[in-house]
Amino acid sequence: MLGAAAFLALGLLAPQSQAAPAGATAPGAGNPRGASAPRAIPVPKSPDAIGANPRFRLSSQDGTEETGPRPAPAAGTAKASRLAATAACPDLSGVINSTGAALVQQLKALPQITCTYPLFNLTGENARKAFREEQMVTVANALRDSFATYAGDNSTATGQLVLFLRAGYYVQDNNAATVGDYGTPLATAARGALDAYFASPRSKDVTDANGEILNEVVTLIDSTHEAGRYAGVVKWMLGSYNGTWPGQMNLAMQHVEWVVDNAFKAKNDARGWRAALKADPAIVDTWAGFITRNEAQLNRLDVVSNVGRYLGNVLDVPELKDRVRPLLKDLINRYPNVGPTAPITMNLGWATRQYDRGNCAAYAICDLGQRVLPAVLPIQHTCTPGLKIRAQDMSPGQLASTCTSLVGQDAYFHRIIGDKGAIPGDVNTDLEVVVFDDYTQYALYAWALYNIDIDNGGMYEEGNPAVPGNQARFIAHEASWLRPDFQIWNLNHEYTHYLDGRFNMHGDFDAGMTTPTIWWVEGIAENISFGYRNERNADAIAEAARKTYRLSDLFDTVYGQEEDPEVNSNRVYRWGFLAVRYMLQKHPADIETVLGKYRTGDWAGARTFLKQTIGTRYDADFETWLTTTCATDDCGPLPDATPPATTIPLCTIADTRQFDQNCRRDGLAATTGNYSYHFVYLPAGVKQLKLTSGGGTGNADLYYGGGSWATPGSFLAKSTGAGNTETLTIDNPPSGWVYFTLAAAQDFSGVTLSTQSK
Structure with missing residues (x-):
């Protein structure tokens, strides 16, 4: 794998994107994708994709404007x-x-x-x-x-x-x-x-x-x-x-x-x-000859690849299409599409998609994605039956840590949002996470494998959640600039989009863009991502001090709304974070009203509630919150929507470790480094098991082990936020005995733990 120092040069060999920017808007909605990538959400660009200029670059030169x-x-x-x-x-x-x-x-x-x-x-x-x-x-x-x-x-x-x-x-x-x-x-x-x-x-x-x-x-x-x-x-x-x-x-x-x-x-x-x-x-002919005559030099960073790949742009000159088509067909198929010659072949292939879309047969590359898939993404790993990873270069430890992160985030999401179950008719039970080795590899191949634009930092494709067998997919790349630390760029942000689409937003992504919903869609993704990782959103806090937008204006946010791409990114992501954080803290009942309408696809009703019922009446308080809570308390914590239900009956079995399917135990305690072990017997046919803890003092983390004892070193799911409020929702648990544990990150006492199954 290339080190971070080499990343910038190699990354700039990836296919350019001269299509409409990711922020181009559809009428009244803010569609960020263009016709080629339906029902997809673009990922904020990585530092290497942005460089000194917010547009996607195609240059092997230095990063100047x-x-x-x-x-x-x-x-x-x-x-x-x-x-x-x-x-x-x-x-x-x-x-x-x-x-x-x-x-x-x-x-x-x-x-x-x-x-x-x-x-x-x-x-x-x-x-x-x-x-x-x-x-x-x-x-x-x-x-x-x-x-x-x-x-x-x-x-x-x-x-x-x-x-x-x-x-x-x-x-x-x-x-x-x-x-x-x-x-x-x-x-x-x-x-x-x-x-x-x-x-x-x-x-x-x-x-x-x-x-x-x-x-x-x-x-x-x-x-x-x-x-x-x-x-x-x-x-x-x-x-x-x-x-x-x-x-x-x-x-x-x-x-x-x-x-x-x-x-x-x-x-x-x-x-x-x-x-x-x-x-x-x-x-044009001289240009093609320049490539073939110097083909021995093709080696990723060479001048022949750098200059030669722009031959594909000639397709954007209608009068020369017929002349350049056979030249491109020859060049794309003359050299391997992986390895040292990939920058020339894949860039020229990208140009055919960009400027001669729908005519792949003329270049004999309609199956290009199928041809390169096994070589580019050879690793396949299953986290859970509904969560799989396809990767270019990830170690077993990196695969395991990614699975752990996603499974734990599922529970955290429901702690913040609540859990009313999936949207009726939503069958997006499976998510595939695709991970390229770095931004270069993402930009070289993702367009061919998944028919997406690559002038971004990744793409979440929801597809049509009402179609059985639909494959939801997050297409991502490693954050190579952070190496030797391992991180998938925007992993938790994009996984929130999957969860939000499944549990909060009715229909597909296009349906959710009927009215401006970006304040929520991107705002909740930012809040969950930063909250789950327990990271401070320094950029959003810095924006809060500027007081750029009123809350009522943020309800109008769409992709590409601001002319300057950096200003637009601030509005979509940082101010989306601030708007959602404020509403969750100060007006949770209003959030529930809006989500109730989003969950049924009542986009107009939600819009009316936001713009007329709420209107401008929170604007002054929002500004005060920006200058006080954000300045003194990092915008404050996310409120927990799912405290333990005290209405759930107490467990009656003598063994205090054992639970019924629906009961609670109070007063649980353990000292730092020790555990409170528990188990429950589930008959065949249980569709979901929900474990919830809260109350008391200290810091208890919740682990689920399935058919084995659960510990921080051996578990299938975990919820490890600060304090004792934790939730795990296990879909389709196995029948028989299943095990779960409260682990003392710090001494804890007086904790309530409950089980609910259906």
Whole structure:
């Protein structure tokens, strides 16, 4: 398995997602999935999926932002010092404060290209002085004149001029209000400089000396948004590249990835790339030849895979579909879909799904998922008859701990929500948890195996719970950035979606989106996940201090509601957590009313209750709660909805360890590290056994062992929250004697334990 240090680079080789973002909304509902993934809930993206930009990335380069020019140092730049300034580099105040010919002279006097790096960090008045348009035009024109006599190296300091322009575009892209707008004068001057370079015969020298300039000029093509104008340059590089290119030339080839990636993404073909492809379709053939000619290099992180996989995006140019289809069919089936060649074959396959959906036969990949499934997810493990794991790479201990976590969470969920049984007609008794080794593997294969979008951190697919045999499935990946600790990203959050859908939300996911229910759907998932793991939701608590939303506004939350993806994530997850936490603490009867309507599919009735009956009358108290309870008590504890039922009769059997099917025992006690052992006889036909403890003092945890004695080291289910209030619901328990135990995490006394069966 790849370590966390290697994860970022490999993860960026996964298929891109240029489809509608996960937050795209359906009318009045907030449907997050698109037509390809029905009845599915997207998982919050992992840190590696997000990087510095909330959009899903497809780049093997560093994690810099993807819509604007890249900052220096670019990945793989010469091994000169990467520090902001070194002893060999002078202070740049002369560059910042000079104009005209003096500015050009200051730049050319810099002893090496890397001395320009601090320019990428300029802000405020220094950024304006250095990079206002007239300054950029001056340098671009000087670069044009220098390239007229280009000698194939940096002997005339042309590299310093190129880096100045790159820095200017980058800083202006991130600080336009400060630097000012760029218009036609700069566009004309920059084209002149680029034209002059590529007109020089030395621009095609396959040497490190030329490559040092070429790799920055290729990046400048991206910075200037001129991909279409220089499509011929890309064609030449694709047609000429081979494994003998030296390091700096190889780096220039890597930077072609940025040019074509951003060119395809440009709205309305703003960079002219698609028009250039249509004008010279032979570029497509050259691109395919670039891959096959250099196939010996295909090894996950190679430049051929990085640049080659964008050939699939040509399918998004309707006029070229027929031309590129046979090329993609050949490439996808020419190389293995697993192992070192997977990034090229699976990315190209993903493009056929994205841009030629429903036409898998044209590429002979309709069975692609079936073909790769045994190799990609070889591990199959059963936790309980209704809970199974399919994994790529999990140890026996990791499988066992995951099962334990999920089984215990089931009981915790019902402690908080109550247990009124499954929604009538819901037959989603089985859940499959699919675990990829990391985000890379998830993004490479999940689309093919499960027909889902992969611009997310995973996906819960409820399916249609009314259809017998329907398979509910949570498709996940390990949180590789946390290694050596083992964690499945959002495991407990997503398992809550399964439980919530089965016990609270009538029908399938689409039905639940008829009206805005996301405040509850995501809010309860966050509350159960953090509460069950006994973790503090620091992000939500920090949001509470900002008092961004009124409670009445949060009842309107849908996916994709806020334009900024990060703001939207805050509203959906952090503020959903806060809204549900407040309502569970302060207005549990109202929650029960809303859930009563959700359980029957009365979406309109629930909406009316939230927006009219409750309306704005809790808004002021909610704001007070945010600033008091959240600030002083981490938003307070989750209330327990299922304390022991004192109406259950006392057990009458003389042996105080033994229970009837429906009775309670009071006053149970044990000292730290010891146990209170119990058992009950169940006749054949019992569908459910519920064990509930509470009351008294100390901390007693509840364990269930089935046909064997239960201890913290040997059990089938457990409930181990703080205090003595614990609940376990065992579906379809075995007939005969079954065993359960109160274990003293701390001395406990005066505890009530009850059994209920049906």
